[in-house]
Amino acid sequence: MTAAHCTFFGESNPETVQSMQGCMRKLKLMVPKLRVQKRVKELEFIQHVIEYIRDLELILSEDESYTPHSTQISPISPHLDSTYRP
Known part of the structure; x- marks a missing residue:
């Protein structure tokens, strides 16, 4: 899919x-925070997703080697879980 x-x-x-x-x-x-929760209301689910996307954007903006038009796709690294701020 x-x-x-x-x-x-x-x-x-x-x-x-x-x-x-x-x-x-x-x-x-x-989304790391959602992985550990069994049941989440739809609105809370969407809020967690939005927060995680914002955190990823922050990580990318702090990474000097990041180029917005890069065609290279790298796998999600394990350190993202530790940098996620609820």
Whole structure:
């Protein structure tokens, strides 16, 4: 499933709901604070995702070697978990 398959505005068929739930599960695995929580309300889930994205942006802005137009994709490094600030 690609990110493009995760946008379902206005759709409510069962396949769409299942696909969206799958996207949410994937997203939950990417955000360190959400990985350890079993149940999270939707609004809280989105807030954690936004905070984590902001933290990643901060890390990138502090990295002098970062270039915004770089085509190289590097894996998420383990140190991101320790720098995440709730």
